[in-house]
Amino acid sequence: MPEIRQNMATKEWVIIATERAKRPKDFVGKKAEETIPEFDEKCPFCPGNEKLAPPATFEIKDGDKWILRSVPNKFPALSPEGGRSRKFDGIHRSMNGVGIHEVIVETPIHNKFIAFMTEGDVFNIVQAYKTRYTELQKDERVEHIIIFKNHGAAAGTSLIHPHSQVIALPLVPQMVRERVRESMSYYDDNGTCVYCEMMNLELKEKTRVILENDSFVAFCPYASFGPFHMWILPKRHMGQFSEINEVEMKDLARTLKIVLTKLHIGLNNPDYNLVVRCLPTDYHKTDFFHWYIAIVPRLTKSAGFELGTGMFINVTLPEENAEFLRNVAI
Amino acid sequence: MPEIRQNMATKEWVIIATERAKRPKDFVGKKAEETIPEFDEKCPFCPGNEKLAPPATFEIKDGDKWILRSVPNKFPALSPEGGRSRKFDGIHRSMNGVGIHEVIVETPIHNKFIAFMTEGDVFNIVQAYKTRYTELQKDERVEHIIIFKNHGAAAGTSLIHPHSQVIALPLVPQMVRERVRESMSYYDDNGTCVYCEMMNLELKEKTRVILENDSFVAFCPYASFGPFHMWILPKRHMGQFSEINEVEMKDLARTLKIVLTKLHIGLNNPDYNLVVRCLPTDYHKTDFFHWYIAIVPRLTKSAGFELGTGMFINVTLPEENAEFLRNVAI
Numbered sequence: 001m002p003e004i005r006q007n008m009a010t011k012e013w014v015i016i017a018t019e020r021a022k023r024p025k026d027f028v029g030k031k032a033e034e035t036i037p038e039f040d041e042k043c044p045f046c047p048g049n050e051k052l053a054p055p056a057t058f059e060i061k062d063g064d065k066w067i068l069r070s071v072p073n074k075f076p077a078l079s080p081e082g083g084r085s086r087k088f089d090g091i092h093r094s095m096n097g098v099g100i101h102e103v104i105v106e107t108p109i110h111n112k113f114i115a116f117m118t119e120g121d122v123f124n125i126v127q128a129y130k131t132r133y134t135e136l137q138k139d140e141r142v143e144h145i146i147i148f149k150n151h152g153a154a155a156g157t158s159l160i161h162p163h164s165q166v167i168a169l170p171l172v173p174q175m176v177r178e179r180v181r182e183s184m185s186y187y188d189d190n191g192t193c194v195y196c197e198m199m200n201l202e203l204k205e206k207t208r209v210i211l212e213n214d215s216f217v218a219f220c221p222y223a224s225f226g227p228f229h230m231w232i233l234p235k236r237h238m239g240q241f242s243e244i245n246e247v248e249m250k251d252l253a254r255t256l257k258i259v260l261t262k263l264h265i266g267l268n269n270p271d272y273n274l275v276v277r278c279l280p281t282d283y284h285k286t287d288f289f290h291w292y293i294a295i296v297p298r299l300t301k302s303a304g305f306e307l308g309t310g311m312f313i314n315v316t317l318p319e320e321n322a323e324f325l326r327n328v329a330i
Numbered sequence: 331m332p333e334i335r336q337n338m339a340t341k342e343w344v345i346i347a348t349e350r351a352k353r354p355k356d357f358v359g360k361k362a363e364e365t366i367p368e369f370d371e372k373c374p375f376c377p378g379n380e381k382l383a384p385p386a387t388f389e390i391k392d393g394d395k396w397i398l399r400s401v402p403n404k405f406p407a408l409s410p411e412g413g414r415s416r417k418f419d420g421i422h423r424s425m426n427g428v429g430i431h432e433v434i435v436e437t438p439i440h441n442k443f444i445a446f447m448t449e450g451d452v453f454n455i456v457q458a459y460k461t462r463y464t465e466l467q468k469d470e471r472v473e474h475i476i477i478f479k480n481h482g483a484a485a486g487t488s489l490i491h492p493h494s495q496v497i498a499l500p501l502v503p504q505m506v507r508e509r510v511r512e513s514m515s516y517y518d519d520n521g522t523c524v525y526c527e528m529m530n531l532e533l534k535e536k537t538r539v540i541l542e543n544d545s546f547v548a549f550c551p552y553a554s555f556g557p558f559h560m561w562i563l564p565k566r567h568m569g570q571f572s573e574i575n576e577v578e579m580k581d582l583a584r585t586l587k588i589v590l591t592k593l594h595i596g597l598n599n600p601d602y603n604l605v606v607r608c609l610p611t612d613y614h615k616t617d618f619f620h621w622y623i624a625i626v627p628r629l630t631k632s633a634g635f636e637l638g639t640g641m642f643i644n645v646t647l648p649e650e651n652a653e654f655l656r657n658v659a660i
Contacts, residue, residue, distance in 0.1 A: 002427025097332025148634025156633025303486025
C-alpha cells in the first residue's frame, strides 16, 4: 500500500509510491566521470577572465590572488538600479524588476567541487553567504533573499566551475509567505517552533538522520519529495542566515563538506540544487521560523502531476536513503 | 529593466528577464524528428498488448476494435483498495495511499500525436476525460482529481505512445487549496470570478490571445512562467470539468487540436505537459473558480531559484510568444 506523508513544517503532502519502489543503489550514476580540467580559458569564472564580470562585491584573498569572489551577475534576472514601484491596472499587475543578482565563485579552480575542497575552503563559501546576506539585508528595497547553488546540467546550470548565486527580491514570494503562515499557525497551536520540534523528533528517531554535530543536524525529511532529498538545520533557533556565529559557520562548513562528499561518492556525482531558506528580511527575532538548507539531487523528473498539484511522487523511502548515505565511507 | 509580473488569478509572481531575453524562434527544436513507427510490439499501449494492463474502465470502439481506452495504471502511484485514514503522531503524519490512477490510451496508433489526429479523435480524448472525471468524482474517498498529459522525455515520460493520465486523490493538495483561497478572496473583493475577469481582459487586449471560438479562449497568460506557456479557458463559467456540454466538448477538441498542432509545427515537436485544473470534487456551483487547461512546454530547466522561491524567471515575452503562435500556419 502506498503511503501519503505530510511534512509537519511545510504541510506539503508527498506520495511514497511503494508499487514503483526503487532502492538507493538504483540511483548511482552510471556515467563515467568526465575529465574536467583544473583551468578552462573559456570559463568566465576562471582566473584571468575577471574582466568578463563587473567588479567584485566581496573577495577572499591569499596574498595577491583571490580564492573566492562574489560578482554581480553579468546577465542579471533583476536590475540593481531604481526603486520599487507597483503598477496595478486590471490584468497588468507588475513591479519594476529591481533587485540584486550575484554569483559567488567558490574557488579559482575550475574542477574543485565541494567534495574535493577542504573544510577551510567550504568555510570561505559560508562566510561569503553570510557577508552578502548581511549586506543585502540592509537594502531598503529588498524583501527576501535567496541563496542557492545549481550543480550540473539537470540542476539547471551549464557552467561547471563551482559557484553559488544570491538573488535579493523586492517582494516576498507566495511560497515563502505560505510557509511563514504555516509555521506561525503551528506556533499558535503548540507554542514552539515547528522546525525545532521536527529536528528534535528526527534526532530522537534517528532512522532518517545522516549526521549530527554540535551545531547542525542533516537528515532526509520524513516527507522527502524525492530520492536523497536532505535538510540541514541549525540546532540553535534562528530565522535569518545572518545570525550564524563563527563556531556555527565552521560546523556548517564541515556538515556541507561531509554530506556533499557522501552524495558525490555514493551516487557518482549527481546533479543537485542547494537552497538556503530564510525568513523575509524584515523579520527579526521570531520564535516561529528557523532557517535551513535544502539539498535536492535531480534524479527524477517532475511531470504533469507535480505541475498540476504541487505534490510529488517519491519512489524511494527516506529511511533507506539516509541509511545509504550514513554508510558511504568518505 | 526587467519586469516582475503577477498572475491576477493565482497571485504568483514571475520575473520577465529582459536582460537575458530570447526570441520565440530561439526555441524552435533543432533536432531532426526521429522516425517513430505506427506500431511497436514492445509498447504496452499498442494493440495486441492489452493483456499487459488491467481490464479497461472505459473504451470507445470502432466495430470490434478499440480506438481509445482507459486502463488502471499497472504501477499506480496510489492503490484503489481500502479506505481513507489519517495517522498523526509527532513527525509521523500520514494517510493510506488510497486513490485511483488510470492511463488513457488516446489512440491505437503508436505515433499519432494530437497534432496528427482529426478533431474527431481529439473529441474522443475529451469524452474520456469527462467520463472518467464524472465517474471518479462519485467515489466518496476522492477529494481532488487531476487529469494530465506528459509528452516527451523532458516532460517526464518515457512512453511515446499518446496517452493521458488521471489521478484521483484522497486529499486536496496545498497548491489547490491556496488557489481556491485566492479566487475566493478575489470574489469577496470584486463580486466576480477572477478567471472570467482575466479572460475578458485578455480578449479585450488581444495581444496575448492565440485563438478564440464560441466556447473557448487560448492565450499566453500575462504572467506566463515560461516560454509558450498557455491557458485554455471555457467562456462559460464552470468549476468542474464534468460540467462541460456536448457543444463545448467539440469546441475544446478543435481548440486543443489547433494549439497543439501550432506548437508541434512552430517549435518542432517540443516536449510539454498539459494539465486540467479543477476545483476539489466536493465543490459544486461555485461562483468564484473556473476550470481551465494549462499547457507548459518544457523548454527551460527549473533550478535552485525556482526551488527556493516557487517563482519562475521567464526569458521571453508572452506577447511575442502569442504572436508567434498566431502566425504558425497549420
